[in-house]
Amino acid sequence: MVTALVMVLTPSAPSFAREDICTQIQATAGMCTSAEVNETDVTLGIDGTDPGTDSDTSTPDDASPPTPDDPFADCIYVLNDRCLVVGTTRTTPTQPVTWTDIATFSPTQGEAGMEPNGWAVIGLPTNFFASSAPHVQDGVLLGRPASVRFSPVSFHWDYGDGTSATLATAGSSWAELGVGEFGETPTSHVFQASGNYTVTLTVEFAAEYQLADLPWTPIAGTIDIPAAPLTLTADTATTVLVGRECTINPGGPGC
Amino acid sequence: MRARQLPLVLVIGVLLLAGCVPQPAEDPVEPAPSSAPLFASEEEALAAAVAAYEDYLKVSDAIAADGGANPERLKDLVTEEWYEKEVEVIESIQSGGLRQAGTTSSRNATLQRLDDRGLGVADVTIYVCADASATRFLNAQGTDVTPDTRNALITNEVLFSAQSRTKLVLVSSSPWQDASLC
Numbered sequence: 541m542v543t544a545l546v547m548v549l550t551p552s553a554p555s556f557a558r559e560d561i562c563t564q565i566q567a568t569a570g571m572c573t574s575a576e577v578n579e580t581d582v583t584l585g586i587d588g589t590d591p592g593t594d595s596d597t598s599t600p601d602d603a604s605p606p607t608p609d610d611p612f613a614d615c616i617y618v619l620n621d622r623c624l625v626v627g628t629t630r631t632t633p634t635q636p637v638t639w640t641d642i643a644t645f646s647p648t649q650g651e652a653g654m655e656p657n658g659w660a661v662i663g664l665p666t667n668f669f670a671s672s673a674p675h676v677q678d679g680v681l682l683g684r685p686a687s688v689r690f691s692p693v694s695f696h697w698d699y700g701d702g703t704s705a706t707l708a709t710a711g712s713s714w715a716e717l718g719v720g721e722f723g724e725t726p727t728s729h730v731f732q733a734s735g736n737y738t739v740t741l742t743v744e745f746a747a748e749y750q751l752a753d754l755p756w757t758p759i760a761g762t763i764d765i766p767a768a769p770l771t772l773t774a775d776t777a778t779t780v781l782v783g784r785e786c787t788i789n790p791g792g793p794g795c
Numbered sequence: 796m797r798a799r800q801l802p803l804v805l806v807i808g809v810l811l812l813a814g815c816v817p818q819p820a821e822d823p824v825e826p827a828p829s830s831a832p833l834f835a836s837e838e839e840a841l842a843a844a845v846a847a848y849e850d851y852l853k854v855s856d857a858i859a860a861d862g863g864a865n866p867e868r869l870k871d872l873v874t875e876e877w878y879e880k881e882v883e884v885i886e887s888i889q890s891g892g893l894r895q896a897g898t899t900s901s902r903n904a905t906l907q908r909l910d911d912r913g914l915g916v917a918d919v920t921i922y923v924c925a926d927a928s929a930t931r932f933l934n935a936q937g938t939d940v941t942p943d944t945r946n947a948l949i950t951n952e953v954l955f956s957a958q959s960r961t962k963l964v965l966v967s968s969s970p971w972q973d974a975s976l977c
């Protein structure tokens with residue numbers, strides 16, 4: 541009789557072990573960190589070793605739950621310092637991401653400018669400047685949504701007269717620098733002979749990548765992206781005293 | 796005759812009064828039932844909980860399929876506290892640019908506990924298998940980003956609060972390691 545009573549009061553369900561609460565969307569998206577996972581089936585998206593370690597072979601058997609030192613090692617999405625999505629690709633890749641990995645991303649080409657536009661006075665500074673700022677591109681990296689940020693780090697000018705310069709600054713117009721026309725600037729160049737010149741700007745970009753909401757991580761090395769070339773004519777200029785501005789009085793003395 | 800009847804009436808009155816004298820309550824914390832239980836049987840409670848759970852899955856699927864849009868569709872189906880948790884998760888879906896394809900199903904529900912003491916509300920706890928194997932999660936580019944380690948079959952312990960036979964709101968859902976129901 542007592543036995544029958546106990547059976548009635550005890551549901552047929554087995555003695556489960558309670559886990560954390562989890563919404564159905566969480567479960568469907570694989571966000572339930574407490575969901576039962578057969579660890580032997582876990583595969584890593586990237587083989588190789590963790591940076592700075594030589595002994596980690598990262599075999600599937602190594603795909604243990606995140607350690608306290610690396611709580612988000614297998615996270616795809618992290619929200620408020622909680623791992624919401626556990627994935628097969630380590631969010632922090634075990635091997636450094638290279639330029640080959642981000643081959644589908646490319647920086648926006650820089651643009652070269654000059655003052656005066658299209659011509660230069662022999663012996664006087666011609667002001668060159670580049671238009672290129674840090675920018676972000678979204679795409680897929682290592683099979684996951686990612687962003688790559690390109691930042692210009694140097695500007696290489698080939699002036700077409702046998703000289704060149706690699707500058708750390710992009711330069712600006714005379715007006716922005718508060719420098720008078722034909723004034724010297726950090727990015728100006730003086731042509732010494734008359735002729736037609738083709739000036740080529742090449743921007744060197746550094747890159748960083750970001751997976752999910754993790755911090756930006758730099759990619760070793762840089763990439764050089766040429767800008768459209770400038771053509772100019774360099775010649776002499778003579779200062780003369782005229783009665784009035786030649787544009788207003790072309791027939792005036794000296795014009 | 797009349798003289799004999801009066802004492803009998805008095806005796807009966809005394810007995811009735813004695814029956815009305817309040818007795819010390821055995822458990823003063825336990826409120827006395829004010830009405831009949833909500834559910835006629837455990838089977839009826841289980842059926843109501845299963846129906847509520849299926850509604851919850853249906854709306855969850857719809858919100859996830861819409862990339863997390865209009866989460867307020869869940870408000871009538873869950874408690875305010877649980878809704879806040881849902882919104883937190885849904886926001887992560889939105890920020891990740893994710894959306895769900897396919898629908899979730901449930902099966903093998905069993906009643907774990909029914910607390911229905913005629914207080915006008917009842918707590919119904921069930922074990923149920925939630926099957927998400929027919930669903931995938933896609934990113935903004937349409938790439939399947941469903942984690943390979945996802946356990947698509949999860950036995951959940953789900954607690955509902957019933958305000959009526961047909962109005963049950965989800966209070967909590969917790970996955971259990973044992974997958975025997977799945």
